Amino acid sequence: DAKTTQPPSMDCAEGRAANLPCNHSTISGNEYVYWYRQIHSQGPQYIIHGLKNNETNEMASLIITEDRKSSTLILPHATLRDTAVYYCIVRVRDSSYKLIFGSGTRLLVRP
Amino acid sequence: DTAVSQTPKYLVTQMGNDKSIKCEQNLGHDTMYWYKQDSKKFLKIMFSYNNKELIINETVPNRFSPKSPDKAHLNLHINSLELGDSAVYFCASSQQPGGLGETQYFGPGTRLLVL
Numbered sequence: 001d002a003k004t005t006q007p008p009s010m011d012c013a014e015g016r017a018a019n020l021p022c023n024h025s026t027i028s029g030n031e032y033v034y035w036y037r038q039i040h041s042q043g044p045q046y047i048i049h050g051l052k053n054n055e056t057n058e059m060a061s062l063i064i065t066e067d068r069k070s071s072t073l074i075l076p077h078a079t080l081r082d083t084a085v086y087y088c089i090v091r092v093r094d095s096s097y098k099l100i101f102g103s104g105t106r107l108l109v110r111p
Numbered sequence: 112d113t114a115v116s117q118t119p120k121y122l123v124t125q126m127g128n129d130k131s132i133k134c135e136q137n138l139g140h141d142t143m144y145w146y147k148q149d150s151k152k153f154l155k156i157m158f159s160y161n162n163k164e165l166i167i168n169e170t171v172p173n174r175f176s177p178k179s180p181d182k183a184h185l186n187l188h189i190n191s192l193e194l195g196d197s198a199v200y201f202c203a204s205s206q207q208p209g210g211l212g213e214t215q216y217f218g219p220g221t222r223l224l225v226l
Contacts, residue, residue, distance in 0.1 A: 036215075043115070043201050043217030044154065085152070098167055099215060101154040 003027065003090045004102050011108040018075040020105050022088030025069045031092050033064060034099065035073045037084040044087065044101075047073065078109045114138050115218035117202050123224045124192055132187045132221045134202030142166075143185035144203040144215065145177060154201070160185055192225045199223070 005023040012018040024033065035047040048055055048062045050071070055062045061074040075082055085104040115136045124130055136143060144167070145157040158177040159167035165177070174190040189196060202218040 038154075041220070043203070043220055044215075045217070046214040087154075098156055098159070100156070103153065 004088045006105045009106040018078040020073040023070045024090045031090045033071050034089040036087045039084040083109045117218040117221050121222050129190045134185045136204040140204040142205045146201040148199040197225045
């Protein structure tokens with residue numbers, strides 16, 4: 001079972017920041033937070049991951065609370081192409097490398 | 112060039128038939144996966160191979176048999192297809208689990224419809 005809770009849907013205006021929340025209150029010390037997204041009819045795409053510290057890459061920023069029980073994915077300037085289902089995943093960094101997907105958040109970017 | 116490719120893209124077949132889906136990755140990765148996404152859009156892992164060895168085998172019927180002829184290929188063979196097998200099947204690959212390559216790269220999916 002997925003260990004994360006996300007709102008089923010959100011929307012934002014094109015050009016504005018999209019902030020997608022995720023709760024993972026039962027996260028353990030050795031578990032990472034991963035974000036993937038799935039644009040309609042395509043395979044999931046990796047976005048970013050982190051353990052404790054905030055992370056940023058060319059796609060997004062990941063803000064993890066100090067107690068690590070929740071996180072927020074930030075798309076700084078959302079475009080129409082960012083419309084997708086966003087999955088927040090908690091996984092143990094072990095040899096199985098198993099991703100357990102939840103139901104995700106469907107983000108709609110409005111023109 | 113496509114990093115992870117799957118064939119066929121669409122597969123329509125009758126109940127009881129046997130079919131195979133092929134996956135190839137040109138990323139030099141050691142690990143490959145099969146996921147199933149059902150009609151409710153839940154994405155679940157089925158199998159994983161690392162260097163041609165099975166490392167993940169979720170609760171999947173015996174009718175599903177993965178085969179990895181080499182580390183660049185992971186095929187999925189399905190015997191005696193059932194209506195409930197209708198889904199989108201995604202192949203993915205990553206570098207060795209636990210190593211520096213944390214990202215899984217997914218293929219475009221194979222849409223299987225069993226009639």
